[in-house]
Amino acid sequence: MSINSESLAQQLKQARQRQAWSQLALSLHLGVSQRHISFVETGRARPSRPLLIRWLEALSLPMSTCNALLQLAGFAPMFSARPLQDPHLEQARTALSHLLQSHDPQPALVIGAQWDLLQLNRGAQWLAETLMPELFASAPFRPNMLDLVLHPQGLMRYVINKEEAAADFWAQLRRDLVDQPELAPKVDAFVEMFAPLLQASGDNQGPTFINPLLTLRFLTGHGELAFFRMFSTLGSPHDITLASMRVEHMFPADEHPRAVLQKHVIRTTGLVA
Incomplete structure (x- = not known):
């Protein structure tokens, strides 16, 4: 949901309609009259902060949208938005580090809301440097995943099954764009760059059997x-x-990449198999 110049009343009404709530159903859920719901949605009344919080929760809106609508109504935000390095998030950082390390030598990475690449394990670092050495020449480099997809020397250059990959990225971007409207410029660039692939994917009826998992296939100096x-x-x-x-x-997806990771990640980094 994009927070723009529309009023609080308009945005609450649109959010309710997207969730297929009737005014009556919402009023029963919130314990207020349908008339009050109507008055709020036409701008004739404003909900209290406790009611608005219950209202937003009932509509299952993203945290960032809840904060924006609360502020639009003149109230303090409901959720914090601390940077990952904030001391209050230490437990989460520890859990993320454990997840990444336990997955080595297989690649694992942490992606933020704007598709920022926040953390990589050693397997992911090796794969990134293998696929995109020009972009990962600097060790502290932490790019944006969408930038890597869009860059001429980036990720898609090495993907063999580009049509499948583009369709999968596009599906994810459409979902993320609902909660993160700031992604719009990069999403537009993605659509422009990969329009032929997306068109081909939409036109292709495909086989009767569809693989239940997308497999990304990369062409590397170590083979596929x-x-x-x-x-x-x-x-x-x-x-x-x-x-x-x-x-x-x-x-x-098969034994070959597993063997390559064992050889090039475990042996070169000293990981315990």
Whole structure:
């Protein structure tokens, strides 16, 4: 949901309609009259902060949207948005580091709300440097994943099954754009760059059987390396930064990438197999 010049009343009404709530159903859920719901949605009344918080929770709106609407109503925000290095997030940082380390030598990375690449384990660092040595020549370099996808020397240059990958990225971007309207310029650039692939994906009816997991296939100096992915998120976060993060775990799709990782990540970094 994009927070723009529209009034609080308009945005609450639009959010209710997107969630397919009727005014009556919402009023019963919140314990107020349908008339009050109507008055708020037409700008004739304003809810109290406790009621507005219950209202936003009922509509299952993202934390950042809840904060923005509360501020639009003149109230203090509900959720914090601390940087990842904040001392209050130490437990979460420890958990993330454990996830990354325990997944080595298989690649794993932490991605933020704007697709910023926040952390990589050694497997992910090796894969990134193998695929994109020009971009990862500097050790502290922490790029944005969308920038890597869009860069001429970036990730998509090495993907063999580009059509499948582009369609998968596009599906994820559409979901993320609802909660993160700031992504719009990069999403537009993605659509422009990969329009032929997205068009081909939409026009192709495909086989009767569809692989239940997308496998990303990379062409490297070590031959074809194929991985499927799984995502982890933190349970019940009460901070926007934590709620927006996801950990991407990459698993070898066959024995060859597993053997390559064993050889080049474990042996060169001294990891214990």
